[in-house]
Amino acid sequence: xxxxxxxxxxxxxxxxxxxxxxxxxxxxxxxxxxxxxxxxxxxxxxxxxxxxxxxxxxxxxxxxxxxxxxxxxxxxxxxxxxxxxxxxxxxxxxxxxxxxxxxxxxxxxxxxxxxxxxxxxxxxxxxxxxxxxxxxxxxxxxxxxxxxxxxxxxxxxxx
Numbered sequence: 001x002x003x004x005x006x007x008x009x010x011x012x013x014x015x016x017x018x019x020x021x022x023x024x025x026x027x028x029x030x031x032x033x034x035x036x037x038x039x040x041x042x043x044x045x046x047x048x049x050x051x052x053x054x055x056x057x058x059x060x061x062x063x064x065x066x067x068x069x070x071x072x073x074x075x076x077x078x079x080x081x082x083x084x085x086x087x088x089x090x091x092x093x094x095x096x097x098x099x100x101x102x103x104x105x106x107x108x109x110x111x112x113x114x115x116x117x118x119x120x121x122x123x124x125x126x127x128x129x130x131x132x133x134x135x136x137x138x139x140x141x142x143x144x145x146x147x148x149x150x151x152x153x154x155x156x157x158x159x
Contacts, residue, residue: 011105014129016136017084017097019066025129025136028103030086033057037081037096054094056085063094064145088142095141104131111138 014025033056040054040063054063063083082100086093111127114137124143129136 011107012111014104014106014136014138015084016101016104016134017082018099018101019097023101023134023136024097025104025106025138026084026086026141030088030141032085032087032092034100035083035085035094037078037083040083040094056094059092061085061092061094063096065096067096067098086141086145088145090142090146093145104129104134104136106131 013028015028015031016023016025018024035056040056053060055061067081081096081098083094083096084100086095106129110131111129113127114122114125124140126138126140129138
């Protein structure tokens, strides 16, 4: 997704979701589908954040539990939890969130920059979106998923 500026597309669509009581948004064009956690055939649990792998529509993909990543502790299992299936530049993956709250269309003037510690920009944060009294932390999901481990890769089709 390009940097958000006044010369960018006049309207951008974001999928809104919640994690730990805060609302976030990611580029809607990266979303392949939405699933309920219990509907995925899951196997091979790797840890707290990497919640193993799953199969969806013939694609084997890693599942990342963002609830554990953002809270620092394992989340309570809930089969009705939402999973956002993302088509990233490096792979297809599932991202477990507290809930999906909808799709928002924002204009560039509804997005303000977020400064990090010491006024430095944090690469994976696109800005703070404001619409109809809602505030969303907008993330570049490709950059966020590549932090720390290198790009996640390895999604494959199953015959």
